[in-house]
Amino acid sequence: MKVYYLGPEGTFSYQAAVKYQPHADLVPCQSLYEVVEQFNQHTNSQAIVPIENAIEGTINLIADELIENQLHVIGEVYLDIAFDVVGLTPSMEHISSVVSIAPIISQTKRFITDYELDVKHSDSSLDSLNYIDHETVAIIPHQSTTAYPVITEHIEDYPYNKTRFLVLSHQETSHPTTQALLLLTPKVDKPGLLANILNVFNLYNINLSWIESRPTKQQFGCYHFLIQCQIAASSDDYKQVLKIFEALEITVRTIGAF
Numbered sequence: 253m254k255v256y257y258l259g260p261e262g263t264f265s266y267q268a269a270v271k272y273q274p275h276a277d278l279v280p281c282q283s284l285y286e287v288v289e290q291f292n293q294h295t296n297s298q299a300i301v302p303i304e305n306a307i308e309g310t311i312n313l314i315a316d317e318l319i320e321n322q323l324h325v326i327g328e329v330y331l332d333i334a335f336d337v338v339g340l341t342p343s344m345e346h347i348s349s350v351v352s353i354a355p356i357i358s359q360t361k362r363f364i365t366d367y368e369l370d371v372k373h374s375d376s377s378l379d380s381l382n383y384i385d386h387e388t389v390a391i392i393p394h395q396s397t398t399a400y401p402v403i404t405e406h407i408e409d410y411p412y413n414k415t416r417f418l419v420l421s422h423q424e425t426s427h428p429t430t431q432a433l434l435l436l437t438p439k440v441d442k443p444g445l446l447a448n449i450l451n452v453f454n455l456y457n458i459n460l461s462w463i464e465s466r467p468t469k470q471q472f473g474c475y476h477f478l479i480q481c482q483i484a485a486s487s488d489d490y491k492q493v494l495k496i497f498e499a500l501e502i503t504v505r506t507i508g509a510f
């Protein structure tokens with residue numbers, strides 16, 4: 253089975269894919285958009301995509317993909333994230349700009365501000381190597397093997413930096429699961445709506461590990477809620493929780509179980 257990821261080999265997505273399935277048929281894509289598109293077009297495929305970074309937060313493109321498509325999340329992978337700067341020479345002298353993918357630019361603001369660099373965007377960390385010139389350096393995964401000298405190591409803004417990747421599939425997993433990822437879309441906006449949702453989890457003593465709201469893109473003030481919680485999707489409690497949400501006029505879909 254093909255597993256699409258943001259390539260080329262060596263990107264963080266590649267490292268996450270290898271960590272998840274070392275012997276998978278990994279297929280590199282040139283952008284996150286292409287990963288999602290290829291996955292959607294091939295019913296017998298999987299994809300590994302970044303969803304959340306410890307410094308920067310949610311990757312909205314992927315959150316919206318979870319909401320808008322009938323896919324299943326069947327796994328997650330945590331990866332340590334650190335960045336190095338490489339260029340044509342091992343010094344920042346005469347350097348006026350930096351290139352990398354947007355989520356990396358937002359995790360290295362201190363370095364970029366200190367050197368007063370202009371920012372250019374690439375499609376992946378390693379794609380940024382293609383834009384190096386006498387004035388431009390690239391930010392890439394720590395300890396990547398490249399032909400370029402390393403100028404500075406570990407330029408991430410915070411030392412604790414991890415990214416969580418999701419494994420997307422067109423089929424549900426057949427393995428026993430401990431985590432459920434839910435999409436809740438309230439049909440009406442009313443006082444106490446979010447408190448009601450959280451109370452249901454409290455009532456059943458279910459721990460939440462992620463909550464994210466995304467605009468419905470139809471009206472201000474109306475949101476989808478993505479909630480990851482620690483419970484087996486096959487358990488009676490989980491089935492009860494789903495029934496309560498339906499009674500509360502909240503559309504509910506189990507996006508993932510892993």
Ligand SMILES: O=C(O)C(=O)Cc1ccccc1
Binds near residue numbers: 266355
């Ligand atoms: O560009 C990469 O290497 C990616 O895989 C995207 C990404 C960027 C920053 C953190 C995690 C994933």
